[in-house]
Amino acid sequence: MLALRLLPFVAAGFLLLPQNVWADPTYNSSELCAQTCYTAIAAVTFSDYSKTDTYVGESCHSTLSVSSIYACFDTYCTQYTAAESFAYTNNYCTEYGLSPLSMSYEEGEEYIEAHYGSAANVTVIDPRLVLTANETVIPVEAYFALARDTLAIWQHQEYVHHSFGWSMYVLAVGVILVGVSNRIFAFVVHRTMTRSGPLADVERTKGGKPVVPNRDFFTRIHNLWTKHITLPATFGYRHSQPWAFCTIPTRLQSILVFVYVALNFIFCAVDYHAFEGNTYWTKPASQLSRYVADRTGIISYANLPLLWLFAGRNDLLLWLTGWSFSTFNVFHRYVARVATAEAIAHSVGYTAFSYITYEGWSDYKESLKEQYYATGIGATVLMSVLIGLSMQPIRRYCYEFFLVTHITFSIAIIVLLFYHTKIFDGDYNGYLWPCVGFWVFDRIIRLIRIVMLNWRVFYSNDDRLKRNKATAVYDPEGDIIRLTVRPSMNFCVGAGIHYYIYTPTLSFMFWENHPFTLSAWRNIPVAAGAEAGAGEGEVEEIQQIRHQPASGGTETSTDSREGSIISKAGVSAPVSSSSQQELVFIIRPYKGMTKGLKNQLLKAPGHQKDLVVLLEGPYGTKADLASYERTLMISGGSGVTGITSYLCEHGAHASGRYTRFVWAAREESFVSDVLEKDLAPFVDRDDVALDFYLTRPGSQSSSGGKKSGVEATIAKLSARAGSGNGPRVTYRKPNVAELLDYEIGQLLSRESRLAVVVCGPDGLADDVRREVVRSIGVKIDASRIELYEESFGW
Template sequence: MRFWKLNKTAWLLYLSLFNAASNASSADPKLCGKACRQTFRTLKFADAHEGAFFARQECTSRLYQTSLHLCWDIHCREDVWVAESRAMNQTCQHMYDSYLAPHDIIDEITDDERAQIVQFNATNPGRTHRYDGLMLPTPAYFNIWVRTSAAHDYIWDYHRSYGWAMGIFWAVVITVGYGYYPSVWLQVVRHVSDRTGIISFANFPLIWLFGMRNNIVIWLTGWDFKTYNNFHRWVARIATVQAMVHSIGYIIIIFQRGGWDYFWKISNLTFWWTGELATIFICLLVALSFFYVRRVQYEFFLISHIILSLLVLVTMLSHVSIFRGAYDPLVWIPVLIWLLDRVVRLARMFAFNPKFWKTNAQITYNEDAHMIRVTVPVSSSFYKVEPGTFYYVMVLNKWNFWESHPFTVAWISKSEQHTTPEQIPLLGHITDEVGPEAGKRQWEMTLLIRPYDSFTSRLKKYAEQQQPKPAKVHVAIDGPYGKTLPLERFDKVLFIVGGSGIAVPLSYMHRLTTGTGPRLIEIHWAVRQTALAVDVLSQELSCVLGKEQVKVYVYVTGASNAGPLYTTACHLAEWKDGRLNIEGIIDNVLDIGDQGSLAVVTSGPARMADESRSAVADRATHSLPHIEYFEESFQW
């Protein structure tokens, strides 16, 4: 009797809690029916087919259907479970050809029997067994599914509304946009003009960044200045084309809207005519920057480049003034990049010589060899000179002192005025010799320069005016730039050079011929003037020609003008006539000795570099020894 009272009390408590839940869900009748079904989703009843899906259990399990009707009877109004059972019957009939048991199946279950029904929640009892009795969800578990169903329905309705909103939004956008322009043609022209103008202007920071020699992305990527200089030119060319499209497009729009009258009227607006000038200036800037102009009239190129760049920035700043500063950073960022580059250049000059304005250089010119030598003291430099690096040279005692040109260091030698003439290839450590006797043992770096026009032509004139003595000028040295190639890691090193490109192998000779360097070093050098080869062989290369691993081949492609080859160094080199057979040279080096790694370094005309690159690429396969190609810029 006491047990009956306890169970009856529990059952009444159960009914009161579920009644509260029912009231909570009565606001949306659909939630009650769905919540009851969802609570049974993970339960398995013994009278259902083993392994059957939940949908099949709903349609075939009498235990499940009876438990479901009990849940509906406790929590739901009649209209709710009637609608839910009708929907279930349609599914069961269609899929399994069965029907849901009628609701009166629970009429014979007394309150006492209901009180004895096992209650379950999300975890208890476990879901691994198949149950052969009636089950009911606990009030808390049922409430969880009520809230879950409410959240699900809310999100579902929200997504549906959002989908409709997107459709309505784009319908409005298309409708408004369709009627904004009088024709599709003008719409396309306007969009193309706007986009090309913005993209062209957005390229300005990249153009200035890639054009600076002190370029942070060079340090980040390890790519050389030649690569970024090509990027600089091509980004500028593309930006110029985009600016032309932008300008032409807006001219078309203006004429379409009002003809000449409207065009002359809008041409009086500052933003318009400054934009036209900016396009003209950038077109002139690109036209005056091609290689022919740079080589024949470098001073004109440099002056026009600076002036036109400044005019482009000024006119663009005025052109975008109508946007109230929105695009101004695209002008000030290039200005900042330019200023930072100049600051770093000045710092490099101070690092090379704190009194850079007092750096004295000696210039000599060999007419037969058609080669200029520029010798600059390096004892005051804060850093050692590394192989393969290059420096920008500025002559300060001339009116065009701001003009600078890059040259690769060929070698370092001891000053003639203090000791017996002794010239050695580029040293790895010059600071060991610079001590208390620095005044007596001053070190100098020498640059080999082929005279052309402009700056190099003036260097030639300086030397000719002072012959036979060296010409002395004040110079500022900005550097070093570039990087040293890890050639000492290879078993064989092959240099393929032309003319003044001999400076590249000269700069590496000391490093490669001392210590544990390559077993084989071959220099294949094409020259037009025999006198140039005789001069270099007798001086810079004389100290390494006798070494077993060094072989020098000179290819004379022009008329000989050197006279008899009296020096021993000249006889240690192998002389040939005609052009280099680059593929044959590489194949011969690959076949020499064992299958060691090979580095091919090229410094010469574009055709020579192209042939060398192609030959190495054809042989860079897994079946051949490891081979790498390095190219030192001969011209920019």
């Protein structure tokens, strides 16, 4: 899969190599002098201009014009030779006038000598006063100096525009290096602490709280860095919870975003030079508006490849930095906002330039008829609208609408931008083709993933073992959908990963897909005759295996509904010599696709239905909980789906490892269903503690010795029900601070490390983050505690 992630970078490299992103090649001092003569003479209209020639071609091909250029060169550029000076001018004439200067320097000298004797005898004029001529002329020295300053400043502005544009990639590399360095630093500190041996005896204060022993310099730095930079929310408490219409990044993300936004603003605001008498645009206001428009447009273009790169699902940067897809989505959103703001500034700048330079709207109205002008306005408008359609409430509550508009508008914007800069003969396509490359290759890799996992869906044989089998069951009491899918091939699955699920038969939007966390996985034993097309009843052999306690080694149980053996021993542990994976997703229906699926299941017999489902994945990185002696798993509501996979991977009893599973939910039927079907193997484990918090108002413990709901389910499954070391049910919200303090107390007393995994409502995730931040440096070192937030942001 690493090779697949590298493909977009390789493709972008090949796309960038042949592209020239400079609007004009730079020229040296001798070429500047020659080009100044061309620019000064071009202000004059000569009588021998050809009516069929181009605007540039007139100055390049007129005998009077070319001889005037050489006479000017002989007058003001005596320190240079013609051989070293006219290469740029000839290239300029060839590119924009279709052919070089009509006479060579030697031929021009002969013409001047034949008609005037020498350049000293040629008439000197001021092009600001004399607009037409029927003879060879030389511009006055003052006008030549203005033309030279105009070209020098224009060349400098072009250099600065593109340098600041390319600096976006240097800045992006710097951001990636911060992520890589942060990952390496944490790894080094962890390895140092591991090699330092066990902790010394922990002193305790009068309040019984553990005191962190003195640490070395790197550990203190790591504590400060984690506590104040990498882990906390930007301002106090909110991170997962939105503020108004925005989501709040972590502090490190905000610092990086601030640097990026600030540098973009600075790059767009500095190093402009305007002066009276500029031969291109005489008014300083015209010059400034033009330079600002060019600068913001070029930097906006330069930001586009980053915008597309950070949006991809298949990204090597995720692996390099250890950051999540949600983190890069934060960068994606801010790059989009900055690029859009620069596009708006670009459009406003050109509008102001047109109005100031031509003293009215006449030129602007004429420009609207030009393709490049209209497509530029269209791209800016679409970018602005797309920013509004990507606000957090729309992403959250109208995801399908957001997805369709995002894709269609993005494609339209790129097409419009190609037409917008078409007049530059591809000079700016070097900024656009990488966007196309990143997008196309990401789609190709996604298609490869889909084909690998779902190719049997298109197999003509109706034998279900040669097709993807997907079954959805809806539980009205718990309001959950349990979706089981058997992919076309066995893949290396694990905890903490997610898949994008397509349901092409549910609606006309067959491309619609949503991310769902893998809740559990099973290995279905397949008899030898399955591949030969044996009947369904002959293929699966249901084996009843009695539940064993934790100390009994590898534990298995049976799902009698599906006739499948559920393996809890590990990710890829086979149950037979030939087996097929079954992936389990627990889905809480809300709106859109999940609501449509719920409505279909309500109409189906037994609320169960076989579906055509396509999987894309797996994506995400799992938390390596095997390196922690203690794990605190906190989930809320349907967030339990992100936690059960870790229990599934936990497997049999592992010496020295202890897991505390905390789940807060409102619906008892939901808890009972998951408890009975997914958590049953863990109810009597010595190394797993199950704590259930029922938060619906009015929920209370059973009275009179008659148990119901979750308590009744526990009594049925557990031999320890009601005892101090059995599963517990509490009728209130969990106190996160108490839970964490208790686990830290156990951690320090056992000289072990703690992993905190949270998946649930935004408020719960922020509560856990806040308490972990508070504990670092006060109760525990950052190297001995790690927060894993199982969430997906887009």
